[in-house]
Amino acid sequence: MPDGLPTEIDLTRPSAARVYDYFLGGAHNFEIDRQLAEQIASMTPNLAATMRSGRDFLRRAVRVLLDAGIDQFLDIGSGIPTVGNVHEVAQGANPKAQVVYVDIDPVAVAHSRDLLAGNELTGVIHADLREPERILAETRQLGLIDFSRPMGILLAGVVHFIPDADRPDDILATLRAAAAPGSFLVISHSTFEDQPQEMLDAQRLSARTATEITLRSRAQITGFFGDWTVVDPGVVHMPLWRPDSPSDVDEHPERFGAFGGVARYDQPGG
């Protein structure tokens, strides 16, 4: 673990970010996280592949945004910077690309700060997606993202941590309202649609992490894009979203348990 690990870390409960890090092959996790990860993995052997599929979807989506000229990214629920971080993909294509990472997990934030020390085009914010105004205010304070220009808002594998009671539609509306025309929104989100019982059982285990997962339908997830234009191929099982090669697509893309989609904010009336 890096020096200066925050003292508020709760080591008595597994953390979603550290369980995810374990599944991605990272080293930033504790025994309590590995135990839960192994328990989930024994119930759903496909889950590690699901997690990697999520990171792959995010990488492909960021590339599409870069091709569209996006050079600034607000990545909320960014996780522990393990394999294929957004800034690596973005700055690999455009060395001037700016990335602000936001996560609720103090371990994810500590590791992000550690890894990004010296990278002046990136910033890290410790905040909760349920406080979008605060995230926007702190992002403005960092001065890395110019809100008058198009940006990419990335919400990969995070909105399912927001229960309906916390009004995810309002949170999304607040974030969309802060973006300039030409901006993009990327969402991947776990679903109950087309899922076997074992996947639904594993979801129940997520109640043991600090944040439980709410599985949603394709229609609900599509609703998070509001009136923005969903780009091809729409909101689909993640491996089906612009695969690098048709041979990358699993025979059962629904097995990965989540939908992914990207939408663009077209100029009203334009």
Ligand SMILES: C[S@@+](CC[C@H](N)C(=O)[O-])C[C@H]1O[C@@H](n2cnc3c(N)ncnc32)[C@H](O)[C@@H]1O
């Ligand atoms: C499944 S990981 C996804 C990581 C990364 N976005 C990706 O797709 O590879 C979900 C991340 O969301 C974070 N998270 C969960 N609830 C959150 C909240 N309310 N606000 C901000 N981050 C949250 C977790 O700490 C974790 O790091």
